[in-house]
Amino acid sequence: MGIVGQLLTLPLAPVRGFGWVVRQVTEVAEREYYDPAPVYAALRSLEEELMSGRIGQAEFDRREDELLDRLDEIERFRRGAAP
CATH class of the missing domain: 1.10.287 (Helix Hairpins)
Structure with a gap:
């Protein structure tokens, strides 16, 4: 993705970051539960x-x-x- 693509999707960065955090928490919870x-x-x-x-x-x-x-x-x- 070029610089223009990064600039255009910059407003979505918090959403992507939140999704990453949710995935990490889910993985840790599954490891502990199982x-x-x-x-x-x-x-x-x-x-x-x-x-x-x-x-x-x-x-x-x-x-x-x-x-x-x-x-x-x-x-x-x-x-x-x-x-």
């Missing part, structure tokens, strides 16, 4: 709760299923499938 480490930590903590007797088997099974479903969602996302 990080499996917190889910694995929650599974370890859940097992500790079961072993110590703070929760029963039924509660453990329910919460474990939720966490395993979350890991499945993360795996689908990482393979490129839509959530």
Whole structure:
């Protein structure tokens, strides 16, 4: 793009900058949301709760299923499938 093109599109610079910021924030949010480490930590903590007797088997099974479903969602996302 030449200097004339840059001058003509200069008023759109804030819009392009805002779009870039939105893309960056979205990428960081997706990386954090689809990080499996917190889910694995929650599974370890859940097992500790079961072993110590703070929760029963039924509660453990329910919460474990939720966490395993979350890991499945993360795996689908990482393979490129839509959530």
